[in-house]
Amino acid sequence: MTTIMISKNMYFTAVLITVLSTLNLSCTVALASSPDPPQWTVRDDNNKICMLMAMNATIQYGREILIPSSATASRQTGSCDSKMALFTLEWPSEDGYTYKMTTAFKAEGNSYKMVEVNGTASRGFSFSSWSDKDSSFPSASIGNSMTCQLFDSGTVYFTEYKFQPFAQLSKEQYGKAEACSFGSGLWVYVVFVAIVIIAIAVVAAIVLVIVKVVKSKRRYSVMQ
Ligand SMILES: *[C@@H]1O[C@H](CO)[C@@H](O)[C@H](O)[C@H]1NC(C)=O
Ligand SMILES: *[C@@H]1O[C@H](CO)[C@@H](O)[C@H](O)[C@H]1NC(C)=O
Numbered sequence: 001m002t003t004i005m006i007s008k009n010m011y012f013t014a015v016l017i018t019v020l021s022t023l024n025l026s027c028t029v030a031l032a033s034s035p036d037p038p039q040w041t042v043r044d045d046n047n048k049i050c051m052l053m054a055m056n057a058t059i060q061y062g063r064e065i066l067i068p069s070s071a072t073a074s075r076q077t078g079s080c081d082s083k084m085a086l087f088t089l090e091w092p093s094e095d096g097y098t099y100k101m102t103t104a105f106k107a108e109g110n111s112y113k114m115v116e117v118n119g120t121a122s123r124g125f126s127f128s129s130w131s132d133k134d135s136s137f138p139s140a141s142i143g144n145s146m147t148c149q150l151f152d153s154g155t156v157y158f159t160e161y162k163f164q165p166f167a168q169l170s171k172e173q174y175g176k177a178e179a180c181s182f183g184s185g186l187w188v189y190v191v192f193v194a195i196v197i198i199a200i201a202v203v204a205a206i207v208l209v210i211v212k213v214v215k216s217k218r219r220y221s222v223m224q
Helices: 002-031 183-223
Strands: 041-045 049-061 063-066 072-074 082-093 099-108 109-122 126-133 139-141 145-152 156-165 176-177
Touching: 041 072, 041 082, 049 082, 049 099, 049 109, 082 156, 099 156, 109 156, 139 145
Parallel strands: 145 176
Antiparallel strands: 041 049, 049 063, 049 156, 072 082, 082 099, 099 109, 109 126, 109 139, 145 156
């Protein structure tokens, strides 16, 4: 009898330890945040902020080109328009190329949309360009910022981004963040599944403990 009780207790302890360590692991995963991605600020002719852009991204163009935080945000005519925002980064790379990348946003009615991501690579007389366009690119309400993790535009792989084009319409600051439906959706899904598994394990452990207590009480009364 006593031996059986001990082994049962050990079983409950094992379940409890598993549940607790799963809980601890998922908390650690959820809280582990990478350093803030590089950020750029673009101002219009009146020195007002028209774009607040943060991203960590690589261009898959022949090879993987990490967009460095040292890239400069340049402003050409039309960059800070109220209907179209063009965010252009330019940087020289170690291999002698000069890279340029533009992310274009179009405002329509109460919302705006990422419409195109394109770029060029030039070295001496050699020049090449690429362009990604897709009607399913992310969109957000005017005044809000858009944020996403693991967004792939085709050529550019954004590990993370937070964009506030048309910042002149959001008091020159990041508005409420609207998460995209792909990257962060997947992330939320993973966390959700982990929470469900933990919840099931906890409920199962509680039920087992209750059953055990009830059984031992019965056993006690029978013995009396
Ligand atoms: C950017 O993403 C790469 C992986 O793609 C990661 O190694 C790096 O730490 C990230 N940098 C920042 C500043 O988030
Ligand atoms: C990039 O996209 C913008 C906006 O659609 C366009 O004005 C520009 O000409 C494009 N540049 C290249 C190199 O394709």
